[in-house]
Structures are given as C-alpha cells and as structure tokens.
Amino acid sequence: MSIWDRIGDFVIRISNSAKAGVSDLVEALRTVFEGDAELRRRVAFSVAMIALSAKMAKADGVVTQDEIHAFREIFSVPPEEARNVARLYDIAKQDVAGFEIYAERMARLCGTGHKNCAMLEDILDGLFHIAKADGVLHERESYFLKRVSEIFEISDEHYQTILARHLDLGETDPYRVLGIERGRPFADVRAHYRRLIAHHHPDRLIARGLPEEFVRIATTRVAAINAAYELIEKSARAA
Structure with missing residues (x-):
C-alpha cells in the first residue's frame, strides 16, 4: 500500500469530524498509526508538508500557478487520491488555528526535541521550494518560513544556509x-x-x-x- 493510500484513509477518518482542524489531524496521526512509528513518521511528514503549504498560502494571501506547479513537483499525487489531498489542504487552510500551532504540533510528531532534526529540515526545504516558485520570496513568506524554522528549533546560522x-x-x-x-x-x-x-x-x-x-x-x-x-x-x- 502506497503512502497515498495511507493518507487517503487518514483524510477520510478526520473528514468525519464536524470541526476538523489541527487537533483532529494530530490526534488521528497518533491513533491511526499507533504501533507503527516508521509509517507514522512518513505520513506525518506528508501531512505536515500539505498542511503547512496550505497555511503558507493563506498567510501570503495569493496562490500563483507557479506555486501550484511547484506543489505538484513535490507531490506526485495519483489521480484517484487527488481529492483526499485537496481535502486535507482545505482543512488546514480553513482552520482558524494559526500556522504556528500547526508547526508546533507537527514538529512533535516529526521528531522535534533534537536541534536541526533532519526531517524538519526536509519539510522546510519543501516549503521553500513552493514559496520561491514564482521567482520572488515575498515578505510574508519570508516571515512564515523563518518562524517555522524557529519552531522547528533550527538555528539561525543553519537557517541562513537553507535560505542560501x-x-x-x-x-x-x-x-x-x-x-x-x-x-x-x-x-x-x-x-x-x-x-x-x-x-x-x-x-x-x-x-x-x-x-x-x-x-x-x-x-x-x-x-x-x-x-x-x-x-x-x-x-x-x-x-
């Protein structure tokens, strides 16, 4: 079973909640994949990327075609799973919780507590790839990315290397x-x-x-x- 099948099952489960949001995402990740830490990390990475991409789009206020293309470069979603990915994206984008709460909760699932946690750097790199797709790193995107790096406990020096x-x-x-x-x-x-x-x-x-x-x-x-x-x-x- 591919990672997309797993994410599809996950999205169907949280979609049944009338107030689906960050709490539902995190709790579902803990319970649905309990007992399989490796699978939970893989799905947590995917969910964090999708959810934080949605939050970045909301913070910036504009989603360009270039950014959509960059998103699809990272996420080669099978046609049969596109609806579930879009549903997860919309849940995160529409949730009233701020992006900082999302970043904090996702960081715990992905392994924060260790400075410069490798998977958290992977997530930040993915967000940069999307943000820069239109040829400009906008001020709100820069703030978003820097704040996420701080929540991920990535040092300023290492953040500057990632930025470069x-x-x-x-x-x-x-x-x-x-x-x-x-x-x-x-x-x-x-x-x-x-x-x-x-x-x-x-x-x-x-x-x-x-x-x-x-x-x-x-x-x-x-x-x-x-x-x-x-x-x-x-x-x-x-x-």
Whole structure:
C-alpha cells in the first residue's frame, strides 16, 4: 500500500469530524498509526508538508500557478487520491488555528526535541521550494518560513544556509550554501562538500523516513550544493 493510500484513509477518518482542524489531524496521526512509528513518521511528514503549504498560502494571501506547479513537483499525487489531498489542504487552510500551532504540533510528531532534526529540515526545504516558485520570496513568506524554522528549533546560522540554497547563486555566497566559513583551505572545503553530499543523498533521506514520493526535495538540495561547490572549485583553480 502506497503512502497515498495511507493518507487517503487518514483524510477520510478526520473528514468525519464536524470541526476538523489541527487537533483532529494530530490526534488521528497518533491513533491511526499507533504501533507503527516508521509509517507514522512518513505520513506525518506528508501531512505536515500539505498542511503547512496550505497555511503558507493563506498567510501570503495569493496562490500563483507557479506555486501550484511547484506543489505538484513535490507531490506526485495519483489521480484517484487527488481529492483526499485537496481535502486535507482545505482543512488546514480553513482552520482558524494559526500556522504556528500547526508547526508546533507537527514538529512533535516529526521528531522535534533534537536541534536541526533532519526531517524538519526536509519539510522546510519543501516549503521553500513552493514559496520561491514564482521567482520572488515575498515578505510574508519570508516571515512564515523563518518562524517555522524557529519552531522547528533550527538555528539561525543553519537557517541562513537553507535560505542560501534557494537563492540564485548570483545573489548569494557559495560558502554559505555549503555552510562553511570563507577562507578555509580548499582541501577542507572539498572534505566538507563530500560529507554534505553523502548526508543529503536521496537514499539517505529515504532511509531516515522521507517518503520515496518526495525525493525531489533531496535532488534539488544536492543540485544547489553541487553548484556552490563548483563555483568555489573554479575560483580555487583560477587562483
């Protein structure tokens, strides 16, 4: 059974609630997948991405076609499950609870309590991918993403590295994309780069609970790291 079948069952269950909202989402995740922590993490990731995407759209006030396309790049939803995903998106968007409550509850399910929890970074990367799709990171989106990172207990320094991965490399420092200080010997940069590639390899992300359906997040991240490293390598050779 695919992750979408699981999410479909989950959405049907919470849809029976007359006041479906964040409490219903979290409680359903706890009970429906009780006894299967691995499946709960995978579904929690998916639900967090969908729900927080809806909250980000509501905070920004405008959903562009580019953002819809970016959402679909991450979520390759089978046609038979599209209605359930749309229902979950609408539940989150219409809920009177603010996005901070959603982020806090989802963070607990995804493993918060450990700084820079890997899956929470995956969620933030997915939100960035959607937010930047129209070519502009709007002020409300920037506030939303920074606040979510704080709730996820991602340090400001690491948040700046995540942010840099999503900016045009003509506008940002490639050293910041790699999360290493400028001026380090190139051998150190190369060793750091290799560790990053190993850590962020799509297979590694799947192994820690990222559903296979969302490896676009991993491949986009690795592409940004590769591009930054190539700029630094080119500069080192020219020196």
